[in-house]
Amino acid sequence: MADNMTTSDIVVGVDGSDESFAALRWALREAQLTGQRVNAVYGWTRSWDMGSEPDSEEGWERLRARITERLRTWVDEAVSGLDDVDGDDVTLTSMHASGTAALLRIGKDAQQIVVGRRSLGRVARWFTGSFSASLAEEATVPVTVVRIFTDEDESMQDAIANALTPGDAATGYARPESGSGGRPVVVGVDGSATSRRALEFAAHEAHVHGVPLHVLFCWQLKDLGVVPGYENAVAPVAEGQKRAEQLLDGIMRDDDSLFDGVEVQAHAFHISAAKGLIAASRYASHLVVGSRGLSGFDAHFLGSVSKQLVTLAECTLTVVH
Structure with missing residues (x-):
């Protein structure tokens, strides 16, 4: 931590x-x-x-x-x-x-x-x-x-x-009722340095509150890079899912020290990040995402995932930089 x-x-x-x-x-x-x-x-x-503006330090x-x-x-x-x-x-x-x-x-x-x-x-x-x-x-x-x-x-x-x-x-x-262990903390990851910091924050929250941590990798084919065996063709969704699960496994292995004392599950879903995380927010106690480093004009013009979630998430949200 x-x-x-x-x-x-x-x-x-x-x-x-x-x-x-x-x-x-x-x-x-x-x-x-x-x-x-x-x-x-x-x-x-x-x-x-507030009345008229003061005219003295007193x-x-x-x-x-x-x-x-x-x-x-x-x-x-x-x-x-x-x-x-x-x-x-x-x-x-x-x-x-x-x-x-x-x-x-x-x-x-x-x-x-x-x-x-x-x-x-x-x-x-x-x-x-x-x-x-x-x-x-x-x-x-x-x-x-x-x-x-x-x-x-x-x-x-x-x-x-x-x-x-x-x-x-x-x-x-x-709205779904909390389970016996409480609603989970959910974090969206994509392998970036920012999402790694989001994962650290989320693991800490889950540990402090004694609730499960669910790690979500929401993917589309364009997010996966080159899928082995499909260098010159569009990979089927099933192959994309396998690739997404491999990438997620790598993320979890790289950061397994974060999960001491935390019940953690990892999921890869074929859905855009914004849609997937908004859906997850309906069942979470706390949603954590990385800012992806967008700021100023680019974030306003392009519309980042984190900006959409600030408006539409249905639970407490943390945006990590």
Whole structure:
């Protein structure tokens, strides 16, 4: 494991929203298991409800004190009802900057940055999704996006299920229940250095939470390189599957030291990475992927797998750089 896996802080974006409270609670539960500290960060810019801009250093000090008090109130509200969690143990950091800028600066040496977002990408939530995707692209440390579900989400799923099911019997979309060992951590791998770091992060998560780890290699023929025996022809899917399983076996052998104390299974599926991992997210407790190193214009224009997952994954997601 990397040296900072359990020694560096977990940095959480907090802004008073339900999403940020969910992120903070997730981070605090994580810290209980690892012994890490949690740093709640609020990036703020001036707004109409702050009154006129201070014209003295004393005025700025009063404003900063108000903002710190607001952050303390949010933290206390977020931890209310959590056993063995004291809001006083949370470091409070406010910065006069946008939320993204504050988290990138404060979290540059963190073990991970944690933010929250809702599951449905409605217009009113577009800014949250854009914020999460932007942060996941620009950060140099892992970014965890904690998904929360609401009654509205479930009712929309039920409405779709009823509309598309023949007959008059009421039906609904039921999310799978956790098994006796808990939902697994799922990680997508492709043999790259970034996916190796994602595998390390995922193995650590599975070990800390005592749940199985499932390693997914989602492939298409173009991802496999030259399939032996088909150097000048398109390989059948069955041969592609054999090749994919060979590549996955190599990945697992190279990193078998990561899996001490972890129940691990590896799977190769003939499906695009985005589709396969989105499907897996419906049954996972935590999905981990590599960023593939895309940033800026290329990531926006091409659409990376990780960027699609930030928007569409149905469980907590970590993007590892």
